[in-house]
Amino acid sequence: MSDFLRKHIENIVRLSDAEFEEILSFFQFRKYRKRQFLIQENQLVDELFIVKSGLLKCGMIDDSGKEQILQFATEDWWISDYTAFYKHQPARLAVDCIDDSEVYSITYTQMNEVCRRIPKAERFFRVKSNLGYCALQDRVLALMTKTAKERYEDFIHQYSEWSNRIPKQLIASYLGVSRETLSRLYTS
Numbered sequence: 001m002s003d004f005l006r007k008h009i010e011n012i013v014r015l016s017d018a019e020f021e022e023i024l025s026f027f028q029f030r031k032y033r034k035r036q037f038l039i040q041e042n043q044l045v046d047e048l049f050i051v052k053s054g055l056l057k058c059g060m061i062d063d064s065g066k067e068q069i070l071q072f073a074t075e076d077w078w079i080s081d082y083t084a085f086y087k088h089q090p091a092r093l094a095v096d097c098i099d100d101s102e103v104y105s106i107t108y109t110q111m112n113e114v115c116r117r118i119p120k121a122e123r124f125f126r127v128k129s130n131l132g133y134c135a136l137q138d139r140v141l142a143l144m145t146k147t148a149k150e151r152y153e154d155f156i157h158q159y160s161e162w163s164n165r166i167p168k169q170l171i172a173s174y175l176g177v178s179r180e181t182l183s184r185l186y187t188s
Contacts, residue, residue, distance in 0.1 A: 002020075002024050004052050005024060005027060005050070005052075005104055006020050006024075008050060008076055009023065009121075009124055012123070012124050012127050012128070013120040013121075013123055013124050014120075015120060019118055019120060022114070022117065022118060023114055023118060023121055026106055026110040026111070026113065026114045027104040027105065027106050027110075028104065028105050028106075029052075029102070029103075029104055030102070030103055030104075030105060031100070031101070031102050032054070032097045032100070032101045032102075032103065033097065033100055034097050034098065034099055034100050035096060035097060036096060036097050037094060037095065037096045037097075038056070038079075038095040038096065038097070038103070039058075039080065039081055039084075039091050039093065039094055039095040040091065040094050041060060041061070041090075041091055041092065041093065041094050042090045042091060043090065043091050044084070044088070044089075044090060044091070045080060045081050045084035045085045045090075045091045046085070046107045046108050046109075047080065047085070047105040047106065047107055047108075048078055048079075048080045048082075048085060048105065048106055048111065049073075049078065049079050049080055049095070049103040049104070049105050050076070050077070050078050050103060050104045050105075051073050051074055051075055051076065051077050051078075051079065051101060051102075051103050052075065052101075052102040052103060052104060053075055053101060053102045054074070054075075054097060054098075054099045054100055054101025054102060054103075055072065055073070055074050055097070055098040055099040055101065055162060055165055055166070056072070056073045056074075056079055056095055056096065056097050056098060056101055056103075057069055057071070057072050057073075057095070057096060057098055057170060058070050058071040058072075058073070058079050058080075058081070058093050058094070058095045059071075059093060059094065059173065060092060060093050060094065061094075066173070067169075067170075067173050068173055069170055069173040069174040070093060070174075072098075072159065072162075072166065072170075072174065074161075074162050078128060078132065079095055080095065081093040081094075081095065082132075085108060086108075088108070098165065098166060098167075098170070099165060111125060142154060143176055148175060148176075148177045148181055148185060149185055151175045151176070151177075152171075152175055152177075152182070152185040152186075155171065155174070155175060168182055168183070168186070
């Protein structure tokens with residue numbers, strides 16, 4: 001199981017066996033069932049999750065009772081309520097499983113400790129955070145500047161491997177369109 005995590009980290013930094021074993025000791029491996037929550041709204045969040053297998057979503061229920069999806073995550077993707085994690089405040093977002101999933105998790109304290117002990121780990125987390133920030137910026141710009149059809153085409157292109165596993169109402173929420181609009185886009 002640890003081969004997955006080592007490969008993931010070594011896409012950014014090379015590690016000796018001793019460095020990897022020390023880093024691995026800070027992570028916990030967990031299995032979750034479909035529809036099981038990793039994070040619920042208003043809960044204190046102390047973990048980041050890297051997806052080994054499965055499919056998860058991150059979002060919230062708005063004041064009108066509608067689900068708003070911020071992110072999907074599958075193998076090699078990180079997921080959490082980052083604001084709650086870094087600012088030590090209650091979650092505004094929930095993270096739950098669309099499919100049975102396996103993840104590695106690391107707490108805020110563990111992440112800081114591993115970064116203190118192994119500078120390569122600090123570089124890894126910094127690069128991952130920067131890439132996540134870039135992805136979020138791209139998503140916001142797409143919502144601001146692209147048509148629903150363009151956002152749908154981008155979604156299908158970017159997530160072609162697993163877009164068929166996501167219920168259409170969740171895709172619609174992610175794209176910021178109604179289920180009816182998505183149906184029209186899907187058939188055009």
